[in-house]
Amino acid sequence: MENRELVCVACPLGCPITVTFDADGNVATITGNTCKRGDAYARTEVTNPTRMLTTTVKVEGGKSYVVPVKSANPIPKGMMMECMKVINEASVKAPVNIGDVVIENILGTGVDIIATNYAD
Amino acid sequence: MLNYDLVVVGGGPAGMAAALKAKENGIDSIIVLERAETLGGILEQCIHTGFGLHYFGEELSGPEYAGRFMKMLEGTDIDVKVDTMVLDVADDNVVTAVNKKDGLLKIQAKAVVLAMGCRERPRGALSIAGSRCSGIMTAGTAQKYVNIDGYMPGHEVVILGSGDIGLIMARRMTLEGAKVKMVCELMPYSGGLTRNIVQCLDDFGIPLKLSCTVVATHGKDRLEGVTIAKVDERLQPIPGTEEYVSCDTLMLSVGLIPENELSKNSGLQLDNITNGPRVDEYRETEHAGVFACGNVLQVHDLVDYVTEESQIAGLGAAKFIKGEKVTGECVYTKGINGVRYIVPQRINHDTDADVKLYFRVGAVFNNAKIIVECDGKEILSKKKVKLCPGEMEYVTLKQSVIKELPVNAEITVRVEA
Ligand SMILES: Cc1cc2nc3c(=O)[nH]c(=O)nc-3n(C[C@H](O)[C@H](O)[C@H](O)COP(=O)(O)OP(=O)(O)OC[C@H]3O[C@@H](n4cnc5c(N)ncnc54)[C@H](O)[C@@H]3O)c2cc1C
Ligand code: SF4
Numbered sequence: 172m173e174n175r176e177l178v179c180v181a182c183p184l185g186c187p188i189t190v191t192f193d194a195d196g197n198v199a200t201i202t203g204n205t206c207k208r209g210d211a212y213a214r215t216e217v218t219n220p221t222r223m224l225t226t227t228v229k230v231e232g233g234k235s236y237v238v239p240v241k242s243a244n245p246i247p248k249g250m251m252m253e254c255m256k257v258i259n260e261a262s263v264k265a266p267v268n269i270g271d272v273v274i275e276n277i278l279g280t281g282v283d284i285i286a287t288n289y290a291d
Numbered sequence: 292m293l294n295y296d297l298v299v300v301g302g303g304p305a306g307m308a309a310a311l312k313a314k315e316n317g318i319d320s321i322i323v324l325e326r327a328e329t330l331g332g333i334l335e336q337c338i339h340t341g342f343g344l345h346y347f348g349e350e351l352s353g354p355e356y357a358g359r360f361m362k363m364l365e366g367t368d369i370d371v372k373v374d375t376m377v378l379d380v381a382d383d384n385v386v387t388a389v390n391k392k393d394g395l396l397k398i399q400a401k402a403v404v405l406a407m408g409c410r411e412r413p414r415g416a417l418s419i420a421g422s423r424c425s426g427i428m429t430a431g432t433a434q435k436y437v438n439i440d441g442y443m444p445g446h447e448v449v450i451l452g453s454g455d456i457g458l459i460m461a462r463r464m465t466l467e468g469a470k471v472k473m474v475c476e477l478m479p480y481s482g483g484l485t486r487n488i489v490q491c492l493d494d495f496g497i498p499l500k501l502s503c504t505v506v507a508t509h510g511k512d513r514l515e516g517v518t519i520a521k522v523d524e525r526l527q528p529i530p531g532t533e534e535y536v537s538c539d540t541l542m543l544s545v546g547l548i549p550e551n552e553l554s555k556n557s558g559l560q561l562d563n564i565t566n567g568p569r570v571d572e573y574r575e576t577e578h579a580g581v582f583a584c585g586n587v588l589q590v591h592d593l594v595d596y597v598t599e600e601s602q603i604a605g606l607g608a609a610k611f612i613k614g615e616k617v618t619g620e621c622v623y624t625k626g627i628n629g630v631r632y633i634v635p636q637r638i639n640h641d642t643d644a645d646v647k648l649y650f651r652v653g654a655v656f657n658n659a660k661i662i663v664e665c666d667g668k669e670i671l672s673k674k675k676v677k678l679c680p681g682e683m684e685y686v687t688l689k690q691s692v693i694k695e696l697p698v699n700a701e702i703t704v705r706v707e708a
Contacts, residue, residue, distance in 0.1 A: 178489045182344040185485035187677070222490060225339045225352055226466055227438055237441035239338035241352055248494065255466050269358055287338065288354035 179204055180222075181212040188213045221245035226258055228273050230290045233265025238290035240273050243283045254278060266291040295370075296612050298386045298400040299323040300377045300553065303332020304594050305585020305601040306406035307360040310369050312605025313404075318612055322370040322398065324377050324388050330364070331357035332408055333431070334594065336438045339459055341486075345595035356594060372396075380405070380557045384580050402580040402608040405554055405568070406601065409547040409586035411456070421508030424515075430456040430544040434463070443467055445540025449517050450474045451505045453481040453488070455592060455681075457544025462491035471495070472536055475503040475519055477526055480655050482546070482681050484592060504528060505541065514539055547590045554583070564632035565589040572638045572646045573607025573616060574600065582608050589634050589649070589683075596649075596683060617641050620698040622665075626650050629706035630661075631680075638688070640698050647685045652706055655679045660707040661686055665700050678706060 175190040188203040190213050201213045215221055223245050227237035246254060254277050263273050267290040274284040296318050299306045302325030310323050329335065334342070337353030344350055347359065364371065375390040384403055388396045411429040426445055428436075434456060436444045446469050450457045453476040461471045474492060479502050481488055492499050500519070506528050507518040521532040549567045551559075559568045559576050567588040568576040574584050584604035585597045610616035617639045624633040633650045648663070656678040663671040663686055673686055686704065696702070 178485045180486040180490045182341070182350070182486075185489075222494065223340045223350065224466075226463075227338065227441060229441065237438070239352060239354055239438060241338075241340055251466065255468075259467075269355060287352040288335070288358065 175217055177213055177216055179209040179212050181208040190217050215245075220248040222248050222251060224251055224254055224284075225287070226255060228258055228284075228286075229262040230267065231262050231264050233267075233291050235265065235290040238263060238267045238273075239287045240284050241287050242277070243285050246277070246280050246282050250278060250280065254280075254284075258284060263290075292385075293322075293396065293398045294400075295320045295322045295398055296401045297321045297404065297608055298384075298398050298402075299404045299406060300380065300386070301325060301332065301406035301408055301585075301587070302327075302330035302371065302373065303406060303408050303585060304334060304357060304360060304597050305332070305408065305587070305604075306330075306404065307357075307364055308598045308601035309404045309406060309582070309584055309605035309608065311360065311363055311367070312602040313609040313612075314367050314369055316606055316609035316613075318609045320370075322372065323364070324375045324386070325371070325373045326376040328373055330361050330371065330373065336431075336435050337459075338438045339463075342594050345593070346598050353594075360598075377407075377553060380553055380581065382557070382578065400580075401612045402582065404601075404604055404608055405576070405581065405583040405587050406585045406604075407550040407553060407587045409549045409590055411543070412546045412548055413543075419505055419508055421517075422511060424508070424510040424513055426510065426514030426539050427508060427541045428543070430454070430460045430542045433460055433540075433542050437463055437467065443469065445469060445538075447472065447538040448540045448542060449505070449519075449536055449538045450542045450544060452476065452543055452545035453483050453499060454544040454546060455483040455487050457542060458483045458487040458491040460542055460544070461497050462495060465495045465497065469540075471497050472538060473498045473500055473519075475500045475505060477504045477522060478502070480679065480681075484681055485679075506533065508541060509535075514541055517541055547586065549587045549590065551587060554587070557581070562632060562636060564626075565634060567634075569636040570634065571618075571621065572603075572635045572642050572644075573610065574604035574635065575607055575611065575616070575618070579618070580608075580611055582611075589632070592681065592683060600649075617643055622693065622696050622698070622700045622702055624648060624702045624704065627703050627705045629653055629656065629708075630704045633704055638693055638702075640693065640696070642690060642693060645690050646688045646693065648688060648702075648704060649683055649685045650704055651683055652678045652680055656706055656708050658708075661704065662707055663688070663702060663704050665696050665702050670696075670702070 334353035342356035520528040584601040
């Protein structure tokens, strides 16, 4: 298998990473990362790419119109748009606190959608 | 007239970090003045994650990052006044501000930290032909509409400029169901972080058109489309390359300008390149006791660095108030050959710590070397696999090295490709 050239998106430094594979297509070496997170990122990126999802959820009965939310952990990259549909149909009642779970286990991914700001 | 040891102008991440650091260093009476309804600055609308990895070792969203500093502030006796606009910082460090509750406020400060942040370059800064129809806005304005007001400003979007805010908004609008047709960038490289190109454009198949610009907008009441064209090396549109793209929204992400009206009015000279005040290693401006940090000093791409810089300013202000700050003869810094600017612009010769020189390069360099010299002699060099204008770099000068330099010497930093 050919090498894969990636840019680590695990933090804003964006290290260029090269992944090489052995004859069976398993990851052989990972180079270019400057920290452990980069290694982990490259491994998932070539097997099952995931991303953090951030968006907003409607707030009911408060001053704020929306409250920002994020996936508590990265979700499969291919499921982002489907998750957006679920989130856009949901709403929360004010007041909301940082860390409140807004949607539990979204689409069976095992990942919660949590609030990232206060809303009243 | 009120009296405070330290007055901080602006309650974004810069102002909060500076205030907290000064407190930690024994300053008793501190007040933060913020013109918005809440602390947090621009971070309140930056709901994506990526903040705090360096500082907290966690991937936080903007409001979460700001929230941590607000919590820390609440745990202190630092005074905060929101909805309060600072109008003037006078020579004798008298700060004039206004709000609905107190009316006009005059505060005598021993030291002042300027932390007013930056704003986006507006449309007027560009020359695009076309009528003033609706649907043309800066990416930051669109970010506020979507993330704070919960309102979608359009459905078919073209983004001009590949700054980070534009890239982030390309993803944000796509997630909310809009069609982002393309991002046009005048330069042959992107002004944003590589990670944002990967996860905001590549992930969604949004094309990035380099060396390309918008030459005209079309539409009477609402934008209906734009004409884009390729540009030559002199950044001039190439005739015959024009192309019509239909869209109802044009977002501009063409750079940030430090918010320095206050600084200018108080007579501070601004650096031609950073558009921020000129400072020493503790971020003290040319006015004694007036410090500056965060985006008002130089545009940062990472809030973590804003925090770091503001802590330096907070510490400097604390030292100044306690009469411990070194101020005297200096050495001066200058970026040459590919290095556009350096902050700080001067360093006290007898400084009491190592000093990091922050800078940006003017073009993309691969496998380059950063070389620091004084009087033709190399003081330091650092290899870099990649240097690009979108990312701030730094080198660290040891206190012992600075001490050895002649007074008034010029330290240059350059790139060797
Ligand atoms: C639209 C936009 C989006 C951005 N997105 C990102 C991003 O995604 N990631 C990132 O790392 N960085 C981003 N930045 C850069 C970001 O500004 C910095 O990371 C960080 O917020 C800078 O902190 P600051 O405290 O210097 O400025 P700010 O956060 O801008 O805070 C300055 C504060 O000063 C207040 N102020 C200004 N003038 C006065 C006055 N006269 N009186 C009283 N108060 C005043 C303002 O209201 C504001 O609250 C963005 C910038 C903009 C403009
Ligand atoms: S490898 Fe580590 S330092 Fe480099 S971008 Fe990834 S997370 Fe950041």
